[in-house]
Amino acid sequence: MNDVYIHPTAIVDAHDVGEGTRLWAYVHVLHGARIGSHCNIGDHAFIEGGAAIGNNVTIKNGNMIWEGVTIEDNVFLGPGAIFTNDLYPRSPRMPSAVQRYSDRANWLVPTLVREGASIGAGAIIIAGATIGRYALVAAGALVSKSVPDFALVRGHPARVAGWVSISGQPLEFSDGMATCDGQTYRLRDGIVEIQE
């Protein structure tokens, strides 16, 4: 792993870390995790085996990326954002739960964060959701269902409160069209797309 910076206090057991990625103090990456290139992974973060992270991803301090969570390119994960991968958690050590946890098919529910999306500070993502491309989950939101591309969601549970551009700026639609940074966005039937 050339050109990967690993802080002296970090532990990286994974073999699959892309060039230019930096892993800071007290980070722990388990065997079997995949991390792309040019990522920045802040102090005290934890990446579990079976997690997959794309390129140019920013993971702020203390984030925990579990097995079953896939993070595409250019995503931002704010401080204290929380993922889950089990809808009915029990202690796997409880005798009456051992059998359920003996097979991932019984409990593991995946989550997908699509390209360029941002998860705000302290947001909680219930397993099974897909966060759409360039969506912006506001700080503290509780995401209990999938989020459309370019949507701004907030609240507890999270609801669509607006739309944002690739750069994260609010989009103001007029007659279903908005422009930002030289690009035109079209809103139709609750779906935002870039007009090529």
Next chain:
Amino acid sequence: MNDVYIHPTAIVDAHDVGEGTRLWAYVHVLHGARIGSHCNIGDHAFIEGGAAIGNNVTIKNGNMIWEGVTIEDNVFLGPGAIFTNDLYPRSPRMPSAVQRYSDRANWLVPTLVREGASIGAGAIIIAGATIGRYALVAAGALVSKSVPDFALVRGHPARVAGWVSISGQPLEFSDGMATCDGQTYRLRDGIVEIQE
């Protein structure tokens, strides 16, 4: 402490840790904490002196278990769940607060998580609550009062939204009775009990 696994980066000052318990990277357990057998305590967790943890408990990464918090057997604590032990916190170093913090009786409020309960990711438990046996606190819930046995609570503040079985599955009551995993549960006057 035979048969206790302590990761090379963890610090365990407590003497009272049960067999088969595993403590992972960057964990810190202070002197005076009690931890049972066959627990799993994830990376970056912190257990304070005066905290008590039973057997078969799963504590996900980054949890902080303060003095005054008691966790019974078979409990699951999700990532980012937060306990508290003071209802009117001030900096104990502030000159006008030094006296209050000179005696635990002035500020320390206990919390109890009973057997087999699960605390979801990012849930916050206000000091003084008891989380009932096999209760399930949903991710992100703000628990400001005690939770009945077998209750599913969610929201901000948390309210009872349903009932779950020992294994964590939703219970559907008909005429006050529900069955799950071969056991019969009875709901009467807002209290669920297992029918022997």
Next chain:
Amino acid sequence: MNDVYIHPTAIVDAHDVGEGTRLWAYVHVLHGARIGSHCNIGDHAFIEGGAAIGNNVTIKNGNMIWEGVTIEDNVFLGPGAIFTNDLYPRSPRMPSAVQRYSDRANWLVPTLVREGASIGAGAIIIAGATIGRYALVAAGALVSKSVPDFALVRGHPARVAGWVSISGQPLEFSDGMATCDGQTYRLRDGIVEIQE
């Protein structure tokens, strides 16, 4: 830095730490952070360059204090409290975001926590807010605008739910006056002040 206690596992790159301050296990303080005297900074906390912390401050475990955040004297930061410093976060490594993040003036929004205030466990502070003197932000609150002096705020988003004294006790006003700990507080036009 005489009389500063630094746990053997902590990393303190800052030069400006006041006497009597203690930094516990796995703490990381970056170059350029300023920390006053007689503070207590719990395990796994992170203090970024550009953050400023006063005297007698209590920072519970795992807190992250970013550039742009100023904490005055005698403040309490509860476990899992979260600050932010960017209202439209994107991954700075995303090619279309590199330019915005090349200049702090484009994205950095400051936050101020004033003397003696307390931030409860798991509260989230949206960048740009000022938390007033001796205010008490309840556990789990989402603070999206500034908080008046002596206010108790709670909820999602946070709203004023009452008033507290310097020592954090609830103030009960009668004819606009309340007394606590030998001091008289006056409430007028939604502003609480101490009557000298």
